[in-house]
Amino acid sequence: MKILIYGYGNPGRQDDALGIKLAENIEHWVQEKNIPNVEVDYNYQLNIEDSERISRSDIVIFADASIEEIDDFVFTTVTPDNSTIEFSMHAVSPAFVLDLCEKLYGKHPDTYLLHIKGYEWEFTEQLTEDALLNLAKATEFMKEKIKELLNHIFHI
Amino acid sequence: MNKITIEPVTRIEGHGKVTIHMDDKLNVAQTRLHVVEFRGFERFVQGRPYWEAPVLVQRLCGICPVSHHLAAAKALDVIVGAGTGEGLTPVGEKMRRLMHYGQMFQSHALHFFHLASPDLLLGYDSDPALRNVIGIALKHPDLAVQGVMMRKYGQEIIAATAGKKIHGTGAIPGGINKNLTIEERDGFLKGADPMNIDKMIEWSLAALELFKGYHKQNKDFVDNFAVFPSNHLSLVRKDGALDLYHGVLRAVDKDGKKILNDVDYQDYYKYINEEVKSWSYMKFPFLTSIGKKDGWYTVGPLARLNTCDFIPTPLAQKAFEEYKAYTKGKPNHMSLHMHWARLIETIHAAEMIKQLLNDKDLQSTNLVTKGKKQYEGVGLIEAPRGTLFHHYKINKDDQITMANLIVSTTNNNEPMNRAVNDVAIKMMTGKKEITEGMKNAVEVAIRAYDPCLSCATHSLGKMPLEISLYDSADNMIDQYRS
Numbered sequence: 001m002k003i004l005i006y007g008y009g010n011p012g013r014q015d016d017a018l019g020i021k022l023a024e025n026i027e028h029w030v031q032e033k034n035i036p037n038v039e040v041d042y043n044y045q046l047n048i049e050d051s052e053r054i055s056r057s058d059i060v061i062f063a064d065a066s067i068e069e070i071d072d073f074v075f076t077t078v079t080p081d082n083s084t085i086e087f088s089m090h091a092v093s094p095a096f097v098l099d100l101c102e103k104l105y106g107k108h109p110d111t112y113l114l115h116i117k118g119y120e121w122e123f124t125e126q127l128t129e130d131a132l133l134n135l136a137k138a139t140e141f142m143k144e145k146i147k148e149l150l151n152h153i154f155h156i
Numbered sequence: 157m158n159k160i161t162i163e164p165v166t167r168i169e170g171h172g173k174v175t176i177h178m179d180d181k182l183n184v185a186q187t188r189l190h191v192v193e194f195r196g197f198e199r200f201v202q203g204r205p206y207w208e209a210p211v212l213v214q215r216l217c218g219i220c221p222v223s224h225h226l227a228a229a230k231a232l233d234v235i236v237g238a239g240t241g242e243g244l245t246p247v248g249e250k251m252r253r254l255m256h257y258g259q260m261f262q263s264h265a266l267h268f269f270h271l272a273s274p275d276l277l278l279g280y281d282s283d284p285a286l287r288n289v290i291g292i293a294l295k296h297p298d299l300a301v302q303g304v305m306m307r308k309y310g311q312e313i314i315a316a317t318a319g320k321k322i323h324g325t326g327a328i329p330g331g332i333n334k335n336l337t338i339e340e341r342d343g344f345l346k347g348a349d350p351m352n353i354d355k356m357i358e359w360s361l362a363a364l365e366l367f368k369g370y371h372k373q374n375k376d377f378v379d380n381f382a383v384f385p386s387n388h389l390s391l392v393r394k395d396g397a398l399d400l401y402h403g404v405l406r407a408v409d410k411d412g413k414k415i416l417n418d419v420d421y422q423d424y425y426k427y428i429n430e431e432v433k434s435w436s437y438m439k440f441p442f443l444t445s446i447g448k449k450d451g452w453y454t455v456g457p458l459a460r461l462n463t464c465d466f467i468p469t470p471l472a473q474k475a476f477e478e479y480k481a482y483t484k485g486k487p488n489h490m491s492l493h494m495h496w497a498r499l500i501e502t503i504h505a506a507e508m509i510k511q512l513l514n515d516k517d518l519q520s521t522n523l524v525t526k527g528k529k530q531y532e533g534v535g536l537i538e539a540p541r542g543t544l545f546h547h548y549k550i551n552k553d554d555q556i557t558m559a560n561l562i563v564s565t566t567n568n569n570e571p572m573n574r575a576v577n578d579v580a581i582k583m584m585t586g587k588k589e590i591t592e593g594m595k596n597a598v599e600v601a602i603r604a605y606d607p608c609l610s611c612a613t614h615s616l617g618k619m620p621l622e623i624s625l626y627d628s629a630d631n632m633i634d635q636y637r638s
């Protein structure tokens with residue numbers, strides 16, 4: 001079983017880095033604990049080639065900053081959906097990537113999205129204090145989620 | 157006056173909208189495309205050490221960070237005394253070119269397969285939810301896979317040359333910080349099907365044939381959609397060849413006469429000025445010698461093939477000759493021919509990548525050049541969407557004191573307004589409500605320029621397309637929201 005943790009966002013735009021930071025935290029933890037079968041990737045934004053990237057995994061967890069009205073973070077299931085299209089779009093949503101994966105490769109991984117609440121989006125690499133707290137909570141949640149997913153195969 | 161508004165609303169910025177003003181007789185009186193471009197970035201870099209700029213500027217945009225990275229590095233080459241373009245070591249210049257052509261290849265592929273080909277293959281009036289690569293995947297799955305893998309190939313070229321996917325560090329003032337390993341080179345040259353350069357060239361040629369086939373069947377539409385005379389501006393190589401990385405600045409008028417004759421872009425401010433208009437945050441650049449009214453110009457693929465004399469790679473040159481013959485050698489002013497030009501550039505980018513990969517200079521270890529320090533530098537590059545200007549001044553403490561950026565979408569401000577106005581007149585005259593045809597036509601017109609309306613920040617949320625219709629008393633009488 002292969003699990004992909006995929007964070008995205010612009011690390012130069014303050015809390016928009018939350019998805020990337022989460023991926024970095026998990027990458028560090030995976031390396032430190034020598035946890036097998038977990039891959040980590042990140043990018044500024046999702047795009048059509050990510051459909052090929054996720055087609056090689058069994059489980060994918062995307063992580064992104066959220067401006068929506070949530071408390072600290074929310075973990076949701078992603079289902080294929082192409083309705084989030086934008087007219088001059090240079091980026092796509094996790095649901096769109098999943099839908100494209102299904103149509104091109106005839107399969108798609110079980111996919112989830114970790115929304116982490118952000119607050120400020122200025123030109124700086126420093127997360128806001130509240131976003132840092134949310135990141136810490138989300139990171140611990142993600143570690144437990146990965147353990148849970150791997151538990152029936154590996155002893156961590 | 158009736159007013160129609162088409163408004164893609166972003167969560168943070170990159171806010172753009174179209175307003176179409178109707179008179180009492182339902183004639184289109186005026187059309188304006190408003191794009192909010194964030195200018196705060198230029199102030200943000202002030203005070204920062206100059207060598208940080210090539211990494212910092214990638215924060216501007218998650219769509220073409222490589223273009224900003226390289227334009228800034230080129231400006232700083234001047235500041236560290238490495239000169240412009242030719243001053244770098246062979247590996248320094250060629251690694252940057254490889255990075256740039258990788259960027260051009262993946263960006264043009266994305267535009268064609270994700271934004272343009274759905275319009276062509278599925279129809280401009282087809283379901284918007286499927287008028288994208290998903291629709292292509294359903295009806296033409298092989299083509300969709302090509303688009304995905306061409307993007308992936310270009311992205312991997314960028315990662316190999318810039319060092320990493322995000323905030324690449326490959327280009328530094330005076331050169332680069334890594335060369336290309338033999339393993340990396342062989343992977344790009346001879347990778348398992350389809351991830352090798354010969355397949356990329358083959359698919360690029362096939363994409364061009366696809367466009368040409370559509371054009372043959374739909375000449376009237378393609379040749380008459382958003383057509384208006386324009387000046388055109390781009391870099392060209394000193395001998396007049398298409399060069400997307402470096403050269404001199406050339407502009408031609410609507411008839412092809414040179415109106416900016418291969419000047420050194422270090423002096424761009426002597427030739428180009430920017431007008432501020434009260435109704436838009438985005439400036440309107442123009443050629444100073446011609447003036448505000450008639451000095452505006454187009455940049456991007458259409459402009460580049462109008463300014464250059466030839467393309468220095470054989471397959472693209474052959475395609476260029478056919479393209480130029482269509483307008484009898486005169487400048488091409490047909491907005492939808494932007495797709496044709498973009499695909500010729502895609503072939504050129506793939507050919508350049510192959511040429512560079514076969515160049516042994518890429519394995520050299522002489523990465524950086526330095527010379528006598530300067531306190532001002534300008535870097536220009538032909539980004540996928542057009543000419544990108546970066547201009548910096550520094551002080552004796554190596555801090556940036558001034559930054560001026562003119563991005564491609566800003567350069568295309570007036571042409572995009574003209575294109576939208578052209579389609580509005582054709583689609584909206586006599587109409588009292590927003591029609592599907594008008595919405596589609598406005599989108600198609602803007603999309604031909606591949607503008608970067610939504611930059612940088614993209615946290616979860618939606619960017620709907622909003623269309624509002626106002627009567628002559630400014631009351632909203634109709635609204636569409638995607």
